[in-house]
Amino acid sequence: MMLQNGWLPAGEYEREFSPATIGTLKDIASGVYFYNLLVRDKNLIPLFVKTEKMMFLK
Secondary structure, three states, rough: OOOOOOOOOOOOOOOEEEEEEHHHHHHHHEEEEEEEEEEEEOOEEEEEEEEEEEEEEO
16 A cells, blocks of 8 residues: 655655555554655655554554
């Protein structure tokens, strides 16, 4: 599942993760999920990569 894809101007951004975007609560299990943040320059060279975990509870 991708929450954002594309170019954004510099700034602070927030995205809400909701199972409704991929179906219903029955479609996703409670547990630990990993997300990846990748920032590239205009030449698509990676400048920053960070992987974090989040916990989803029903």
